[in-house]
Amino acid sequence: MAIVVQKYGGSSVGTIGKIKNVARRVAKRREAGDQVVVVVSAMGKTTNMLVGMAKEISENPPTREMDMLMSTGEQISISLLSIALKELGFDSISMTGFQAGILTGGRHTNARITDIEISNVKEELDKGKIVVVAGFQGVNEKGNITTLGRGGSDTTAVALAAKLSCNCEIYTDVEGIYTVDPRLYAEAKKLEAISYEEMMEMASLGAGVMQTRSVEIGQKFGVPIYVALSTEERPGTYIKEHDASMEEKVITGLSVSDDDIMITINGIPYSTKVVSVLFEKLAERDVNIDMISQTAPHDGFINISFTADKGDLNSIREVISDFENENGGVRSEIDEEITKLSVVGNGMRTHSGVAAKMFKILAENEIEFKQVTTSEIRISYTINPKDKIKAVHAIAKVFDL
Amino acid sequence: MAIVVQKYGGSSVGTIGKIKNVARRVAKRREAGDQVVVVVSAMGKTTNMLVGMAKEISENPPTREMDMLMSTGEQISISLLSIALKELGFDSISMTGFQAGILTGGRHTNARITDIEISNVKEELDKGKIVVVAGFQGVNEKGNITTLGRGGSDTTAVALAAKLSCNCEIYTDVEGIYTVDPRLYAEAKKLEAISYEEMMEMASLGAGVMQTRSVEIGQKFGVPIYVALSTEERPGTYIKEHDASMEEKVITGLSVSDDDIMITINGIPYSTKVVSVLFEKLAERDVNIDMISQTAPHDGFINISFTADKGDLNSIREVISDFENENGGVRSEIDEEITKLSVVGNGMRTHSGVAAKMFKILAENEIEFKQVTTSEIRISYTINPKDKIKAVHAIAKVFDL
Numbered sequence: 001m002a003i004v005v006q007k008y009g010g011s012s013v014g015t016i017g018k019i020k021n022v023a024r025r026v027a028k029r030r031e032a033g034d035q036v037v038v039v040v041s042a043m044g045k046t047t048n049m050l051v052g053m054a055k056e057i058s059e060n061p062p063t064r065e066m067d068m069l070m071s072t073g074e075q076i077s078i079s080l081l082s083i084a085l086k087e088l089g090f091d092s093i094s095m096t097g098f099q100a101g102i103l104t105g106g107r108h109t110n111a112r113i114t115d116i117e118i119s120n121v122k123e124e125l126d127k128g129k130i131v132v133v134a135g136f137q138g139v140n141e142k143g144n145i146t147t148l149g150r151g152g153s154d155t156t157a158v159a160l161a162a163k164l165s166c167n168c169e170i171y172t173d174v175e176g177i178y179t180v181d182p183r184l185y186a187e188a189k190k191l192e193a194i195s196y197e198e199m200m201e202m203a204s205l206g207a208g209v210m211q212t213r214s215v216e217i218g219q220k221f222g223v224p225i226y227v228a229l230s231t232e233e234r235p236g237t238y239i240k241e242h243d244a245s246m247e248e249k250v251i252t253g254l255s256v257s258d259d260d261i262m263i264t265i266n267g268i269p270y271s272t273k274v275v276s277v278l279f280e281k282l283a284e285r286d287v288n289i290d291m292i293s294q295t296a297p298h299d300g301f302i303n304i305s306f307t308a309d310k311g312d313l314n315s316i317r318e319v320i321s322d323f324e325n326e327n328g329g330v331r332s333e334i335d336e337e338i339t340k341l342s343v344v345g346n347g348m349r350t351h352s353g354v355a356a357k358m359f360k361i362l363a364e365n366e367i368e369f370k371q372v373t374t375s376e377i378r379i380s381y382t383i384n385p386k387d388k389i390k391a392v393h394a395i396a397k398v399f400d401l
Numbered sequence: 402m403a404i405v406v407q408k409y410g411g412s413s414v415g416t417i418g419k420i421k422n423v424a425r426r427v428a429k430r431r432e433a434g435d436q437v438v439v440v441v442s443a444m445g446k447t448t449n450m451l452v453g454m455a456k457e458i459s460e461n462p463p464t465r466e467m468d469m470l471m472s473t474g475e476q477i478s479i480s481l482l483s484i485a486l487k488e489l490g491f492d493s494i495s496m497t498g499f500q501a502g503i504l505t506g507g508r509h510t511n512a513r514i515t516d517i518e519i520s521n522v523k524e525e526l527d528k529g530k531i532v533v534v535a536g537f538q539g540v541n542e543k544g545n546i547t548t549l550g551r552g553g554s555d556t557t558a559v560a561l562a563a564k565l566s567c568n569c570e571i572y573t574d575v576e577g578i579y580t581v582d583p584r585l586y587a588e589a590k591k592l593e594a595i596s597y598e599e600m601m602e603m604a605s606l607g608a609g610v611m612q613t614r615s616v617e618i619g620q621k622f623g624v625p626i627y628v629a630l631s632t633e634e635r636p637g638t639y640i641k642e643h644d645a646s647m648e649e650k651v652i653t654g655l656s657v658s659d660d661d662i663m664i665t666i667n668g669i670p671y672s673t674k675v676v677s678v679l680f681e682k683l684a685e686r687d688v689n690i691d692m693i694s695q696t697a698p699h700d701g702f703i704n705i706s707f708t709a710d711k712g713d714l715n716s717i718r719e720v721i722s723d724f725e726n727e728n729g730g731v732r733s734e735i736d737e738e739i740t741k742l743s744v745v746g747n748g749m750r751t752h753s754g755v756a757a758k759m760f761k762i763l764a765e766n767e768i769e770f771k772q773v774t775t776s777e778i779r780i781s782y783t784i785n786p787k788d789k790i791k792a793v794h795a796i797a798k799v800f801d802l
Contacts, residue, residue: 016457053481056417058488065487068495069480072473079470080454086466087459094469098499099544120544143500143521 003166007157012230014044023084039157042073063108074134092130097137104138111146151211162221171230176237179401195242250347270297342380404567408558413631415445424485440558443474464509475535493531498538505539512547552612563622572631577638580802596643651748671698743781
């Protein structure tokens, strides 16, 4: 008898009918002899509805109260799923993040799991119960309810699996991890397996299926993660340590994101101190910087470009405005109309020439790019959104994605 | 600077606009210099909606999970009210029942407050914050979320006021306590004050404004309670210890309830033991018995009638069926079509003849009654619902209600 953590996302529990369906799936697994912990998100659009109510009251509601508000969404799902399980004759108990011992640090609405006091969950599993845990939420050292940010339920599930030393299964509305988003490229292939590292790059680049943080925890604690469809039994994708069994391709996937903005700052006095102050101020406001490129100094000045999440636009504007005031001659520009395109692959470690191939594809298809950055297993470009589909198809074909 | 506990019911926070209105009222009180604890119920029909969702899954959902589910309703209201207060520039913090230290015992969906660990609330008040507490909910010794049953938010408010040794103000959609329900008798008078004891009788008899348990706690700890309209500034009703300042009338009010059923059991062997077993079985199932009347034994048998809440019908049926099986010759009858009519007044302690007057009024108006019971400060009758309005008008006129 093994323990397994299963996670069902918001679209998989969006209606009473879907909750009953999840209950049947969970019950089947329990019947097969496994001990099951189920992590669920809020039903469908509940979180958006709650946020909408708060926004009717305040444009900038306090984050502690937003966490108090949003956490009710998962509390509703867990109680309904537990009721559905009991109706099927299975003993179950629902637990809020607090009751399940999910301890968090960091900021409200974007907290991080620091530890899990697993004793409550274990005790109920030992009694033979199915334990239904609210995803996306925890409690901080002051006893305040916190939430983990977008996709946080994945992190709850993987962290619980890490603590219980068991497998984690993420059930969602897609069949698994694809080489390219199938909505952009219909011929995209479903991957049988992907390494943690590749998945982290893909996730942070907007692949959308998993929260980066959850994959990071998976890698750190060696939790095998399986991503599959919540409605039917079809083979999904394993996320695990890179091993010989994985298909050896240079490029595993192509990620595309329209959620970024590109900031370019020209005429910065050439001094590491000046630049480091800029990025410190951005970090203080929790702005997550992705692609950074800096050109070599010229006449004692440098130019820097970086991309960041669209949601951080206001914070970035404030930091940059201060930065301009403190450094005469600095001029900045924010480009809100960009598409970020990244190829990711473990094979890039050993295969050279990927960059050359990419430049050639873009040139042949007359696709201009504004910025390029590379890491050991990825190359990213920012391009004009109008060239997106053309670029995706060209790259996918060349690399057989 | 005094502390005050204010409570706003579900209809007073039924929309975002109403929540903003409550925030303005609370802010005004804080601005006047008082420290304010606000207790709120779930928005409008939220609780009914949540119960409806559960009933779609199970006809008889487990009560622990129902508490988990229903408690989200108040959690939504407290966060929204706290956001609204901050938007007005007032520092505030919302607290779930658990965070506010509301400890409960007893059964899920009908728990009782056993104590309040008030330190969290006090600490935040001392920081100058308005503390917004979720009504209707608490936590039991196992850390499970519990709810206090219908009207439980009143109890939360009065219990907090008891612990903080301060006044309690209940804001609702009626102007105060009336001699008779104004929907039944338009000329009903609003009372300036009513004693705890009278209010308890009225509440338990279906006056509907306050939960009986909350008045009981108010009396036990000497908490002055003020009931008034939540939308406008109009004089309400004080509930307090009976004192000389209260208008000395024989009858303070007339309560009418259509929520009861009357059970009559004939042919019970005359033995106190047999009867006590019956009532023990009913108590085990949490059935609240109100009017009990028993006739003198005849030929070694007795007949008993009692009233109970309509909601307990199924439990009662089961108990009575067992009782009939165990005691041959017993025949029972359940009358679901009754109206309970009660006159209540502290003056009845010293004025005789109230019963005589009542019998006369009913006789003159040709109103048949099925059962009569009396206590020190009340007389109750069960009558046919068709005679309700006629009876109310006749009694109200004679006693000048």
